[in-house]
Amino acid sequence: MHDLILRAARLPGRDAPVDLAIDAGRLTGKPSRAGREEIALDGRLVIPGLWDAHVHFGQWARTRGRLDVSRAGSVAEACTTVREAHADGLLIGFGFRWATWADTPTAEALDAARTAPTVLLSGDLHTAWVNTAAAAELGCRTGVLREDEAFAAERALDAAPLPLAAVADAARAAASRGIVGIVDLEFADTVEQWSARIAAGVDALRVSAGFYPDLLDARIAAGARTGLAVAGTRGLLTHGPLKVITDGSLNTRTAHCVDPYPDGGVGMQNVDAAALTALMSSATAAGIDCAIHAIGDAANTIALDAFAASGARGTVEHAQLLADSDAARFAVLGVVASVQPEHALDDRDVADELWAGRTGRAFPLRALLDAGARVVLGSDAPVAPLDPWIAIGAAVHRTREHRPAWHGEHALTVDEAIASSTRTKVAPGEVADLAVLDDDPWTAGPDALRALPVALTLVGGRVTHASL
Secondary structure, X not given: OOOEEXXXXXXXXXXXXXXXXXXXXXXXXXXXXXXXXXXXXXXXXXXXXXXXXXXXXXXXHHHOOOEXXXXXXXXXXXXXXXXXXXXXXXXXXXXXXXXXXXXOOOHHHHHHHOOOOEEEEEOOOOEEEEOHHHHHHHOOOOEEEEHHHHHHHHHHHOOOOOOHHHHHHHHHHHHXXXXXXXXXXXXXXXXXXXXXXXXXXXXXXXXXXXXXXXXXXXXXXXXXXXXXXXXXXXXXXXXXXXXEEOEOOOOOOXXXXXXXXXXXXXXXXXXXXXXXXXXXXXXXXXXXXXXXEEOOHHHHHHHHHHHHHHOOOEEEEEOOEOOOOHHHHHHHHOOEEXXXXXXXXXXXXXXXXXXXXXXHHEOOHHHHHHOOOOEEEOOOEOOOOOOHHHHHHHHHHOOOOOOOOXXXXXXXOHHHHHHOOEOOOOOOOOEOOEEEEOOOOOOOOHHHXXXXXXXXXXXXOEEEEEOO
């Protein structure tokens, strides 16, 4: 139980500071009991704690210690970064984006850069670039692996134990940005993982634990329902949605689109409509929500059709390219658009080339909101950093690095972006999941909003970050 008074808090839209009382982890009315702990906020702004609606937490924790190849603009530049790494044993790099490179990654090029086992993972995690020694170690092909082959390689890499200290450090870093909760869509048994982590003291975050079709039968048999608390986790861990990856990604040219890519092909539909509807129907009958990965416009239409046919509840993850009529279908069907605004900035040049003539309906956050759909923001970490202010900044300004806004007609307001990143309110009776800010997001410029400082984070009235 956490009893606390936050003195001189400033709430959005109010000029006069107020004192906020927390009893047993919830906000109450006017403070009445003396003797409880107090924290002086000195007029700092208090907002609801922030959620990241799409995270691969284990991969994010691992990536924080991996070789950064995100700045490579060619095969040669990526190989130079590898050559200069001077690492022993297996080397894993992350972040290359090769959709517009003039040359194609090959095993021979990576072998020439390093003979020891080396794997580079693309920034969207849908491609793995593997040299000969790593392929022998992982039991996979050499060269460029896409989609299921890439995911299999990633699972093999992730089989090595992830130190608890790395998880705890990543969780503390998330809390330092005002995050109180995440939806973890890691390729793993996230219920088992997080139950053990919480028991070991990694308790800075609430976690909604998603899972994939290989665990659906087991989850149904165990009586899991979305939102149900997992026993022994103090309410921090809940059962999350069934995640289904129905198409690929833009950078890998595997996102399933109506119109072909410049070099031909319309991408990949990894799960056909009938199989997708069947999976979603089974989950829905058991009270499990669905999180359906769909990036291309064809894949999004198929996903929405499956929601209509199955009666499922849940989200479309990414929703990066939509047919003009599909934004309204999100609202009609009650499907939530779970989007990652930073991807629009990472991919703007790739989209302009590979989706030429269609980018007016790419990352269409404004169209979704105006159609009445609910939008929630996330990072897809490690594809983008696990930092809600980066996502909020990208949604509001649609730019970084002082470039012109990319399709600014789809920008959100600060109010809309924060509302899309929170699950509670600062009001009596609400759980005391709070973020206390050292700057004002409503007046911050583009760079300042992305880096907005957080003074204090509380989960259920318990301090998980403090820099007061």
